[in-house]
Amino acid sequence: MSTTGNASETAPGTREGTPVLDLTQDVAQLTADLLDIHSVSDHEGPLADAVEAALSPLPHLRVTRHGDTVVARTELGRSERVVLAGHLDTVPLPTTEGSRGTVPSRWEDEDGRRVLYGRGATDMKGGVAVQLALAASLAEPVRDVTYVFYDHEEVASASSGLGKLLRSRPELVTDADFAVLLEPTAGTIEGGCNGTLRFWIRSRGLAAHSARAWKGENAIHALQPALAALCAYEPATVGVEGLDYREGLNAVEIRGGTAGNVIPDACDLHVNYRFAPDKTLEEAIAHVEEVFAGYELDVVDRSPAARPGLDAPMARELVEAVGAEPAPKYGWTDVARFSALGIPAVNFGPGDPLLCHTDDEHVDAEDVRACRAALADWLTTTR
């Protein structure tokens, strides 16, 4: 549960003890200020309060609080609207003695670069700082902007503040044409994401003493054709809206047999299919049913893919503003929530994604500034 918890439709006055954020300062220093407001999942309240308090006074934004999620919208009547979204929560603090990726944050000089260490430096308070700086400074962007700051991203999907917002207040978000998630992408745009499907192939045999194997039916042997189909499978690379998505079909677990002298009567093979955004979930299921014809598949997890929409003019302008070759996103991220609503979405934010959740989280001050500059360019320039 959130520490504040109650959805309020109007911005309240600044709550007592709410930290004051200076959104006009250097965006890298703003990142440090955000790090110093502890916001492990389930404890996003004080940071949501600070965000709400900092944005509510700005006359060009309409601010809505929903649980610990804050939405701030420009309402300029532009022909296009984009979402800039980021989560407020972090994973728990490192428990290893001497970890630098903790709270409070600290600056270090590394080969002349200013590097900020602290929990959330990479994932993703640099991105949140960029959102806040843009929200405060861009009173008249060329496309309307919906800034979404949400809670509970680092925990079970059902708790997601973004998910809850989309279910109970969809009108605050669904009028957008494109979405940018400010998750760390190391300076480039990562578009859309592959979908994922997990299923079990279960074989059942007949137990017997292994000294008289012919009296039983070996359930492990019965899975051999499924494993052969997996090994023969050549995963495709599929071009979708400007990006090449590499697929994958893999056994992730296998379990069978009970003892060294018993013909196994059960064997279960767990398979994960990562599929490109050219396919719906239903098409992905039909595909694996064809690959494993003759076996019954027990689907236990399914998440749709997300289209990047990089062939849209607005997206091409973002690519130009960022100035780096875009890449496909392989892991499943919240961009899929937007894609499911028909809103193409990409990831673009400061920091190296490989540092996420490590005991050594950090971000380069210049990376935060560069991200802000690219998005500001995109939001203020008509090309």
Added chain:
Amino acid sequence: MSTTGNASETAPGTREGTPVLDLTQDVAQLTADLLDIHSVSDHEGPLADAVEAALSPLPHLRVTRHGDTVVARTELGRSERVVLAGHLDTVPLPTTEGSRGTVPSRWEDEDGRRVLYGRGATDMKGGVAVQLALAASLAEPVRDVTYVFYDHEEVASASSGLGKLLRSRPELVTDADFAVLLEPTAGTIEGGCNGTLRFWIRSRGLAAHSARAWKGENAIHALQPALAALCAYEPATVGVEGLDYREGLNAVEIRGGTAGNVIPDACDLHVNYRFAPDKTLEEAIAHVEEVFAGYELDVVDRSPAARPGLDAPMARELVEAVGAEPAPKYGWTDVARFSALGIPAVNFGPGDPLLCHTDDEHVDAEDVRACRAALADWLTTTR
């Protein structure tokens, strides 16, 4: 530990409280008397005492006590010597309310047949009764006989009273030319036994997020050729000294993978090879190394096969005395201990082996008498 425990080289006087066995009565009733002396593994002492006390007074036998194992030998200087061996212990009593295969024993009439119920009725106090009746009644068999009554057969192999006897007093046994184990075989001779070999084939890969499978190496996929070799394998049936042994090569366990989104870095396949007595252990290992060429095999259990020796004249005479077609034994039994010493061995005893260890153990009085008659015929007739 045994309740008596101390090996004594000479027969002591009857211990106080030792039950008195009448070896001259009907062998089926003798079986009932044996059932009523509780002898679950580790508690064979009182039964070993009774056996020793009953055999020691007989002038044609030399009796030796070794722990709770009793050996009784005729010393007639015959040109041939055979072992008749049986274990004194039983598995624990049934715990199911109303089980008939318990102690004390009871007789039931079934379609005019007299059937004896009780723990050990099948496995194998009927066989022990036959040994005792023959030992008492055959003062001058045509071949010398070594009767072995041993403890701790139903527990770990290392505890076996027969194994301990063969290690510390081999001269009491190894001068035999042939051995009969009186384990239940439902009226026929089961000869020798297949050997068994268990090994693991372990594959090691490289873990990676399953969204980026190409950065890892899938250890489950790496075992597919081994599983394919198993499925393609056609187990042989091998004729050895008059019996056809059916072999088997089977996966008995498979374990791999840790989570639904991780390319597995380890997968282990457990395989059991049951091989005919035409092969030594070393030949069996060489064979599976050829079947799984390219994989390293980690052998974790190995037991040699036992030759039935049914082509020897003495064995052919036993087959004739029994009057039923002999069959190969598939499960590993103590005959292999004799075979390892160069003594061909067969199983032949009263009772249905499928009843062993069940809550409903029983034996038909006529089966016990028929077994005694066949062995008496074999031991007293020169054909």
